[in-house]
Amino acid sequence: MLAYIFRSVVHGVLVMLAVAFIAFSMFRFVGDPVSNMTGQEATLQDRAELRERLGLDQPFPLQFLNYIGSMLQGDFGMSYRQARPVAALLAERLPATLELAILSALLAAIVGVALGVYTATRRDGWLSHLIMSLSLVGVSLPTFLIGIGLIYIFGVQLQWLPFPGRGDVVKLGWWSTGLLTDRGRLALVMPVITLSLFQMTLIMRLVRAEMLEAMRTDYIRFARARGLPESRVQYRHALRNTMIPVVTITGLQFGSVIAFAIVTETVFQWPGLGALFVNAVQYADFPVMATYLMFVALVFVVVNLLTDFVYLALDPRLRGGSRVPK
Amino acid sequence: MKKSTTLASVLLAVAVLATTAEARSIKWARSGDSLTMDPHAQNEGPTATLAHQIYEPLVTRAVNGDLIPTLAVSWRVLPTDATIWEFTLRPNVKFHNGNAFNADDVVFSINRARSAESDYKGLWASVESVTKINDLTVHIKTKGPNPLLIQNATNTFIMDKEWAESNKVVKVQDYKNKEETYAVRNTNGTGAFILVSREGDVRTVLKRNDNYWGKGTVPLEVTEVIYMPIKADATRLASLLAGEVDIVQDVPVQDIPRLKTQQNLRVVEGPENRTIFLGMDVVSSELKGSDATGKNPLANKKVRQAMSIAINRDAIQRVVMRGQSRPTGTIAPPFISGYTKEMGALPKFDVARAKAMLAEAGYPNGFSTTMHCPNDRYVNDEGICQAVVGMLGAAGVKVNLVSHSKSLHFPMIQKNPPETQFYLLGWGVPTYDSDYIFSFLYHTRQGSRGGWNASRYSNAELDKQIQSLAEETDLAKRGASVAAIWKLLQDETIYIPIHDQMIAYGMKNDITVPVHPDNTIWIKNIAVRRP
Numbered sequence: 001m002l003a004y005i006f007r008s009v010v011h012g013v014l015v016m017l018a019v020a021f022i023a024f025s026m027f028r029f030v031g032d033p034v035s036n037m038t039g040q041e042a043t044l045q046d047r048a049e050l051r052e053r054l055g056l057d058q059p060f061p062l063q064f065l066n067y068i069g070s071m072l073q074g075d076f077g078m079s080y081r082q083a084r085p086v087a088a089l090l091a092e093r094l095p096a097t098l099e100l101a102i103l104s105a106l107l108a109a110i111v112g113v114a115l116g117v118y119t120a121t122r123r124d125g126w127l128s129h130l131i132m133s134l135s136l137v138g139v140s141l142p143t144f145l146i147g148i149g150l151i152y153i154f155g156v157q158l159q160w161l162p163f164p165g166r167g168d169v170v171k172l173g174w175w176s177t178g179l180l181t182d183r184g185r186l187a188l189v190m191p192v193i194t195l196s197l198f199q200m201t202l203i204m205r206l207v208r209a210e211m212l213e214a215m216r217t218d219y220i221r222f223a224r225a226r227g228l229p230e231s232r233v234q235y236r237h238a239l240r241n242t243m244i245p246v247v248t249i250t251g252l253q254f255g256s257v258i259a260f261a262i263v264t265e266t267v268f269q270w271p272g273l274g275a276l277f278v279n280a281v282q283y284a285d286f287p288v289m290a291t292y293l294m295f296v297a298l299v300f301v302v303v304n305l306l307t308d309f310v311y312l313a314l315d316p317r318l319r320g321g322s323r324v325p326k
Numbered sequence: 327m328k329k330s331t332t333l334a335s336v337l338l339a340v341a342v343l344a345t346t347a348e349a350r351s352i353k354w355a356r357s358g359d360s361l362t363m364d365p366h367a368q369n370e371g372p373t374a375t376l377a378h379q380i381y382e383p384l385v386t387r388a389v390n391g392d393l394i395p396t397l398a399v400s401w402r403v404l405p406t407d408a409t410i411w412e413f414t415l416r417p418n419v420k421f422h423n424g425n426a427f428n429a430d431d432v433v434f435s436i437n438r439a440r441s442a443e444s445d446y447k448g449l450w451a452s453v454e455s456v457t458k459i460n461d462l463t464v465h466i467k468t469k470g471p472n473p474l475l476i477q478n479a480t481n482t483f484i485m486d487k488e489w490a491e492s493n494k495v496v497k498v499q500d501y502k503n504k505e506e507t508y509a510v511r512n513t514n515g516t517g518a519f520i521l522v523s524r525e526g527d528v529r530t531v532l533k534r535n536d537n538y539w540g541k542g543t544v545p546l547e548v549t550e551v552i553y554m555p556i557k558a559d560a561t562r563l564a565s566l567l568a569g570e571v572d573i574v575q576d577v578p579v580q581d582i583p584r585l586k587t588q589q590n591l592r593v594v595e596g597p598e599n600r601t602i603f604l605g606m607d608v609v610s611s612e613l614k615g616s617d618a619t620g621k622n623p624l625a626n627k628k629v630r631q632a633m634s635i636a637i638n639r640d641a642i643q644r645v646v647m648r649g650q651s652r653p654t655g656t657i658a659p660p661f662i663s664g665y666t667k668e669m670g671a672l673p674k675f676d677v678a679r680a681k682a683m684l685a686e687a688g689y690p691n692g693f694s695t696t697m698h699c700p701n702d703r704y705v706n707d708e709g710i711c712q713a714v715v716g717m718l719g720a721a722g723v724k725v726n727l728v729s730h731s732k733s734l735h736f737p738m739i740q741k742n743p744p745e746t747q748f749y750l751l752g753w754g755v756p757t758y759d760s761d762y763i764f765s766f767l768y769h770t771r772q773g774s775r776g777g778w779n780a781s782r783y784s785n786a787e788l789d790k791q792i793q794s795l796a797e798e799t800d801l802a803k804r805g806a807s808v809a810a811i812w813k814l815l816q817d818e819t820i821y822i823p824i825h826d827q828m829i830a831y832g833m834k835n836d837i838t839v840p841v842h843p844d845n846t847i848w849i850k851n852i853a854v855r856r857p
Contacts, residue, residue, distance in 0.1 A: 031731055031733020034737075035740055036732070042777070044771075047740065077504065082526050083499045083501065083510050084526070165529070283733065
């Protein structure tokens with residue numbers, strides 16, 4: 001067990017280093033921050049001096065090593081765009097993104113599983129057909145359009161839901177939340193739905209397919225033969241066995257929920273990490289870009305680890321390895 | 327009893343109405359946020375615009391281009407010494423923290439703006455020293471006579487010396503020191519609004535400065551300003567339609583007709599101080615990636631003139647810009663000193679003649695070239711380039727278009743030698759004087775001049791004339807030189823001007839904000855129309 005954890009952590013660190021390296025080598029294609037940081041009247045010499053102050057005149061391997069070195073000491077650098085420490089910027093933006101991502105993932109999981117079970121158990125109902133058709137729309141419409149569509153209907157025409165931004169937030173220490181105010185909660189509705197729609201559809205279709213598969217297996221037939229009530233057969237036996245792939249997908253998708261949040265955050269002017277990243281890319285704000293990419297890599301690594309642990313909890317066969325009874 | 331209750335409620339209602347009319351909060355959105363509250367760190371549009379609410383310069387520029395006395399009440403070049411500018415400062419002005427404004431603050435702030443880390447140092451490069459004469463008089467000594475120095479002062483904000491010293495922000499923020507300075511998120515200006523809270527990229531809240539010196543000279547009716555960047559065009563517009571914001575800067579041109587149909591909204595349009603033009607390498611002996619191997623067609627004046635008449639500027643205005651531009655034949659908006667109607671006249675669009683001229687120049691079958699274009703800097707920049715590609719194609723010049731972010735585009739132009747031989751660029755003139763255009767776009771690239779001249783054009787005779795402008799104190803003589811320089815440059819066709827950009831603001835119809843050519847808004851000038 002310990003060896004397993006150790007191995008996973010080492011893998012994780014290697015992944016993060018690789019991400020940092022790839023990210024860093026891509027930066028030169030994004031542009032030159034110095035030209036954004038200097039005004040129209042700046043001379044060639046002014047720009048050269050600034051480049052030197054930022055260390056951007058150094059060769060690429062040296063810049064990379066410097067970055068890794070200071071990062072290991074907890075120094076993520078200064079944002080070129082906002083002249084503030086990157087760590088502080090990320091910490092300020094993190095609550096907005098996490099709140100959005102966690103609520104979206106929860107909504108996607110709950111509604112996705114419920115609809116999946118429903119459409120699997122009532123395959124030929126008209127509602128099932130409707131849900132399945134609508135889900136196609138959910139997968140195929142780009143997030144941007146869904147967000148703008150919601151804004152137009154519920155924000156502009158009906159004026160039920162506030163936008164843009166988080167509404168009113170309450171600060172709890174360094175954390176900030178919109179869940180404690182009415183306007184904050186209302187402001188969450190549209191972005192959460194927008195962000196969760198794709199995952200929701202994915203989970204629903206997965207649960208449905210897995211359920212249909214499970215319902216055909218022998219143990220379900222035997223369970224029914226034993227005279228167990230249908231609901232118990234469906235939820236206790238069939239659903240539980242479909243959960244392994246569902247948990248994997250939901251877990252792994254949490255990383256992409258944070259990554260997908262870039263579009264949702266831009267549409268709703270949601271002050272999270274994604275919006276920070278988009279602005280950073282446009283400005284070629286390397287320290288923010290590098291740290292954001294490292295953070296997303298870290299989320300993926302951690303989520304992968306946790307998913308492995310949940311497997312262990314869900315599936316007893318994985319726990320003991322060779323001690324599984326034959 | 328009943329009567330008195332009615333009366334009381336009427337009185338109450340009147341009181342409520344009066345206070346709501348009195349306490350008007352303005353929510354103001356635009357596409358990008360100010361980068362920093364440090365007034366000398368970033369010489370950039372949105373940063374200066376927000377700073378203008380809180381801090382003030384010695385002089386500001388009115389919508390018509392005139393200078394308005396602000397923290398300076400008067401100024402002159404000393405009759406005895408043409409290298410000394412004398413500024414008389416406004417008395418009885420207080421900073422937001424209660425400190426008195428005086429000459430020490432001006433000396434301190436201008437020196438801060440001249441320092442190595444400041445982004446405004448280029449505008450003050452001609453200054454030798456700044457001296458306090460008495461509490462309300464300051465002398466600025468320049469290295470040679472500089473009759474137009476005052477034109478450079480409109481965005482240089484005055485800070486409080488004592489405040490800067492006690493908060494350790496005497497120096498401008500330096501990206502090398504890995505810590506945030508106090509001035510990045512805190513302010514102490516003399517302006518009409520006081521900073522209440524600042525969350526970068528999210529919202530900045532200002533409240534009215536009730537002790538503002540200009541009370542009575544400006545409406546000053548807005549009590550609170552909530553400034554928020556909204557990046558996505560569609561969301562910004564939807565926010566205005568939903569009534570979530572009161573003013574939107576950066577209205578996308580395709581949405582203007584739609585906003586105009588809204589009863590409760592108004593659109594205000596006006597010309598911007600920015601000309602969009604095409605630049606070409608007019609010197610190198612070879613045009614890279616062209617089928618005209620071994621030569622550079624763009625070095626031939628006839629080719630450039632042919633390209634200029636091959637572009638249908640009116641069509642670009644109509645189709646790409648939806649009317650939101652002013653086609654032009656020169657790189658100077660009409661309110662720039664030195665502009666004439668003849669310069670601005672459009673080259674007559676004539677494809678047949680363009681073809682004939684290309685043939686005369688030795689390219690009967692045209693030639694091919696690559697053009698670089700930004701796609702996130704100017705209004706519909708990429709659309710303009712696509713239109714130009716089509717129009718040049720009709721005349722036989724086959725253009726391969728490369729569109730990319732401004733972060734990649736500007737370095738190509740700034741590098742020495744430039745990395746592009748055909749490009750689109752926009753140019754604004756903060757000094758409202760032709761010299762600024764000559765110095766940056768036409769002068770040979772050396773020292774503080776020619777920084778944006780990626781045409782490689784270099785004319786020693788012209789350079790001398792441009793340099794002499796800076797020190798010419800006889801304004802009539804100077805005007806004649808400016809006219810002579812323009813005549814030469816218009817004929818040379820170093821650049822191909824397309825149009826001056828226009829600005830449109832959308833707002834609720836109980837307020838009016840005029841469009842300033844520099845795209846600056848002063849909230850203090852907003853008068854709220856009461857219902």
